[in-house]
Amino acid sequence: DIQMTQSPSTLSASVGDRVTITCRASQSISTWLAWYQQKPGKAPNLLIYKASSLESGVPSRFSGSGSGTEFTLTISSLQPDDFATYYCQHFNSYPFTFGQGTKLEIK
Amino acid sequence: EVQLVESGGGLVKPGGSLRLSCTASGFTFSSYTMNWVRQAPGKGLEWVSSISSRSNYIYYADSVKGRFTISRDNAKNSLYLQMNSLRGEDTAVYYCARDGPGAIWGQGTLVTVSS
Numbered sequence: 001d002i003q004m005t006q007s008p009s010t011l012s013a014s015v016g017d018r019v020t021i022t023c024r025a026s027q028s029i030s031t032w033l034a035w036y037q038q039k040p041g042k043a044p045n046l047l048i049y050k051a052s053s054l055e056s057g058v059p060s061r062f063s064g065s066g067s068g069t070e071f072t073l074t075i076s077s078l079q080p081d082d083f084a085t086y087y088c089q090h091f092n093s094y095p096f097t098f099g100q101g102t103k104l105e106i107k
Numbered sequence: 108e109v110q111l112v113e114s115g116g117g118l119v120k121p122g123g124s125l126r127l128s129c130t131a132s133g134f135t136f137s138s139y140t141m142n143w144v145r146q147a148p149g150k151g152l153e154w155v156s157s158i159s160s161r162s163n164y165i166y167y168a169d170s171v172k173g174r175f176t177i178s179r180d181n182a183k184n185s186l187y188l189q190m191n192s193l194r195g196e197d198t199a200v201y202y203c204a205r206d207g208p209g210a211i212w213g214q215g216t217l218v219t220v221s222s
Contacts, residue, residue, distance in 0.1 A: 043212035
């Protein structure tokens with residue numbers, strides 16, 4: 001099974017900051033990676049698919065990059081609505097495992 | 108409106124069974140692979156199971172293999188998860204989801220396994 005490791009687990013940042021979250025796969029997954037945002041008590045919301053494609057309706061301050069085993073989610077200028085937990089998930093082969101999550105907190 | 112609505116969650120004793128349902132609307136359900144994903148209280152997301160559009164490919168996480176059965180009825184736009192031999196560690200919010208571009212998730216249904 002492919003393991004997904006996110007870093008950091010927690011990130012403290014301020015409105016307007018540029019932040020980057022990293023997701024590493026235990027083996028190559030090409031670009032079969034998605035990023036989700038989840039707020040407390042809500043279902044996850046897809047942000048990025050195929051590593052770098054922005055989901056329709058998602059603000060352009062979100063971007064994804066990477067291929068193979070290393071991927072990043074970047075928020076170019078944090079907004080108050082962005083404080084949430086972020087997950088990566090691979091779609092290379094079953095089981096489609098998630099990373100453990102990165103909680104983005106207000107500094 | 109494009110949506111998924113789960114139902115069937117509740118409190119069940121260890122060793123018991125429960126059947127979750129997910130009803131789709133607003134899109135061509137029969138064209139999509141569908142998934143169940145769960146989230147234990149205060150924990151991360153865990154992929155549980157997937158079923159292809161015509162039910163010819165089915166996959167399970169090792170943690171539920173042999174105990175859970177995924178199925179679908181395209182005529183009823185419905186996805187199901189039969190859960191048997193439930194354990195405390197199965198306590199979670201269970202989401203049905205359509206992945207890929209235009210991903211859709213339901214609101215989730217809580218399953219609590221406790222005596």
